Amino acid sequence: MSSSADTPLFETRRARATTAYRALATSMFVGICLIWTYRATHMPEGWIRWAWLGMMASELWFGMYWVFTQASRWSPVYRQAFKDRLSLRYGEDELPPVDIYVCTADPAIEPPVMVINTVLSVMCYDYPTRKLSVYLSDDGGSDITYYAMLEASEFARSWIPYCKKYGVEPRSPAAFFRLSSSSSGAVPNDLNGGELLAVKELYEAMKSRIEAAHHLGRVPEEVLRSKHKEFSAWDSFVSRHDHGTILQILIDNTNPKALDIDGNVLPTLVYLAREKRPQHFHNFKAGAMNVLLRVSSGIGNAPIILNVDCDMYSNNSGTLREALCFFLDEENGRRIAYVQCPQVYENVTRNEIYASSLKAILHVEFPGMDGLGGVLYIGSGCFHRRDVLCGKRFTEEDRFAWQNDGRPTRNSIIDLDELKKLADCQSERNTQWGKEMGLIYGCPVEDVITGLSIKCKGWKSLYYNPEKWAFIGLAPITLLQTLVQHKRWSEGDFQIFLSKYCPVWYGAGKIRPGLIMGYLVYLLWAPNCLATIFYAVIPSLFILNGQSLFPEVSSLWFIPYTYVAAAKYGYSLVEHLQSDGTVLSWWNEQRIWLYKRTTSYLFATIDSILMVLGFSETAFVVSPKVADPNVSKRYEKDIMEFGAMSPMFTILTTIALINAICFIWAAIKASTIGVLSPSVAQVILSGVLVLINLPIYQGIIRKDEGKMPSSTTASSLIWAVTICVGFALLS
């Protein structure tokens, strides 16, 4: 072993050239203060006053919110891991065991073939296989998914040695075969044609067997007969909401017979469907993770845990060793509770019509949060220290010393019946699980709330964004899916703000003020809806009665408005382009922010308040990972998908139509009197809103299945006209 001081296992680079940014931000803040001053000193008399106060409140909100977004732009850090140094310092025998959890919930929208591809990809990590255990938590309790796992455990015997022999990347068979058959040249050629063909045939045959079973909804007869004992676990199965615990060890790597075709040890592979009863609330993914934490403590009991969602396969077999560099670094690793990797998506188009990549967050804000003491825990793609996840507080003496931590290691015989009890509905009765232990319950973003509470116990977390993506998953591919997902996220975040975990009180004195501000950016996503809806509707409506809500172009007060808007959007464009975006994807992102703010966030705010008042319960709508071929085709052409009826679409269309009416009115007036009235800023604002809403107007006149439903158009039109006429008459 070499000395640790001169060869750290990871390095941290602080971003340079922030002075220019700081100057820009300071000047913007001055501009914002001037806007606030203008509103306060130019209060009009009469009826228009309420609108003026609303504008003032909105601008106060936007300004405050902008200030929060500055914390994570102040001093971002970037991390680099040195896995070669790790190998020099730790022999293969000295590396810690690792438990990997894969979560799935519904075979209909999370197809078993996709699930096992993710499972196979993490079984193939470049890591001693006798130290790896992979667990699938199946909240769908599906025998088809179990059957797919059986097939995967057999296929793994050929796939793992093939990957290791030829250095295959990525190690999700589906992703690899897709790349190797495309002409992109992303896959090296020295893969031995014959062997490649053979393993590909094995995969294709397995895939068609699983898909056939999936379509039939039935496990093949011959499998049922030969594996009768295993499938008898489904005998008492009533529905996926009502069944006992099913725990099966498909591969036990302490069993001398668990070998691949070359005679190497295989990683342990476990299937788990926790008990579900209709009368027992199961706490969604948080519940699944906590069951996994308990059950795995009797199997791999590894001190390091990785969790991925069933669609997020490992894209780099080296990531595991890289992540360990952070935990095992003697100098700087001991305070680290978790290492979060970004979530990137395989199915995004170049111009990203739904802006799924959240580029500014992953490339700018998360490195910034890391610099402030800890990135958010955002679920999939996160490595944890088991003891921290189980509730351990940080103490100055803390060391990551897994060899001598005194935990019992497993004797080779697993008592399945004992372990199964840990997955029963009653297993958490009168315990701290979901409160002080494991992932925290009661919040639709179990990850964010848990990560925050971990940091308030003295730990740090770290953001690892390697050049080669660590994990790749699937993003929603319709507008409604996107809006529903963001409703869940923003609702969960806002509930944290309203709960006892609100970082302003709960984090005070425990985490840095900058980190609290960084958190507020996300926790306050939802209430953004109020100011945004006001700004997107009221100034436009005032075009109709000719009253101005902004300073005139000739006034000096016009300058701060122009400056702040230009600097804000100019800078966000630069940030986006630097994060590998295009001008069009930036424009699309602005649109999606508007849509989320006027719909997802509105419903999230309402539901969160109802929840606090005790009128509604936490829900978790799982994002679909499969799509109708026609929907996919439109998605690939960047055509916005409406199709379904939803109150969210009614709101979007109503706002789009109000702005169209007001803008047309302004245009007619301008052509008769020759000036933009009542104020240039107001007409520009509604013009920009019309431009950004183009896909909605197209959706109204399109003819394909993904068009805006006619009934939505009709009701929105009635709303828009009523609001416009009503407003013009009343004022």
Ligand SMILES: O=c1ccn([C@@H]2O[C@H](COP(=O)(O)OP(=O)(O)O[C@H]3O[C@H](CO)[C@@H](O)[C@H](O)[C@H]3O)[C@@H](O)[C@H]2O)c(=O)[nH]1
């Ligand atoms: O009752 C449930 C519901 C969901 N899941 C799993 O949780 C994961 C996340 O669900 P998904 O619908 O894909 O949500 P996303 O919004 O895409 O997920 C992001 O946001 C979630 C919090 O809202 C985190 O849990 C995820 O890790 C993070 O990737 C999936 O693997 C599901 O199978 C369960 O295991 N049990």
Ligand SMILES: [Mn+2]
């Ligand atoms: Mn997902």
